[in-house]
Amino acid sequence: MEPSVKAIFLDRDGTLNRNTQYLIDFEQFELIAGVVPALHILKNLGFKFFIVSNQSGVARGLFTYADVERLHLKIAAHMDALGIHFEEFAFCPHHPQGKVPEFTQVCECRKPKPGMLRYLVGKHGIDLSESLMVGDMEHDAQTGINAGCRGVWIRPTGVQRPNALLDKAENIKEFVSLLDFAESLRDAMGITHPVDGKIR
Numbered sequence: 001m002e003p004s005v006k007a008i009f010l011d012r013d014g015t016l017n018r019n020t021q022y023l024i025d026f027e028q029f030e031l032i033a034g035v036v037p038a039l040h041i042l043k044n045l046g047f048k049f050f051i052v053s054n055q056s057g058v059a060r061g062l063f064t065y066a067d068v069e070r071l072h073l074k075i076a077a078h079m080d081a082l083g084i085h086f087e088e089f090a091f092c093p094h095h096p097q098g099k100v101p102e103f104t105q106v107c108e109c110r111k112p113k114p115g116m117l118r119y120l121v122g123k124h125g126i127d128l129s130e131s132l133m134v135g136d137m138e139h140d141a142q143t144g145i146n147a148g149c150r151g152v153w154i155r156p157t158g159v160q161r162p163n164a165l166l167d168k169a170e171n172i173k174e175f176v177s178l179l180d181f182a183e184s185l186r187d188a189m190g191i192t193h194p195v196d197g198k199i200r
């Protein structure tokens with residue numbers, strides 16, 4: 001069967017929720033303003049959502065692999081209640097300089113390596129040519145490029161671009177917020193306007 005799923009691979013901390021450094025307690029989980037309406041726009045464009053997150057806190061011994069899975073179950077339930085379903089939460093528990101031997105390694109999944117995207121693509125029948133990796137870090141966008149899809153960098157106004165080479169990268173697009181990205185994509189796809197039925 002031809003891969004047909006259009007995916008948004010979404011970074012977690014700093015993109016979905018406010019980055020609170022090694023988040024593990026759901027009480028500290030706080031959605032970034034505008035993210036939910038943005039995800040509804042993307043859902044209406046036919047995308048399915050996958051979280052792709054580096055969680056080196058596992059390798060550093062700050063929390064366990066099971067702790068991260070428990071947090072993700074709570075985030076999933078919270079988002080489902082808001083009408084946004086995540087098909088899967090992929091995360092990399094590794095770090096080359098960790099403290100927990102089992103997870104201390106140079107792996108193939110830590111972003112910007114494409115291992116997590118490759119895993120999701122194979123498992124879910126994702127069409128990379130229709131998919132995008134979205135995140136608040138340059139390496140998120142780069143992960144998308146490395147996997148063979150497009151990369152989107154949510155770079156808030158005033159944050160300096162650390163790598164001038166990105167200016168030349170045609171497959172990386174920058175936006176100031178997830179909502180800005182979602183509205184731009186909707187406009188670019190010429191979706192019928194729900195109010196008057198006209199193609200914009």
Ligand SMILES: [Zn+2]
Pocket residue numbers: 092093094107108109110
């Ligand atoms: Zn890894």
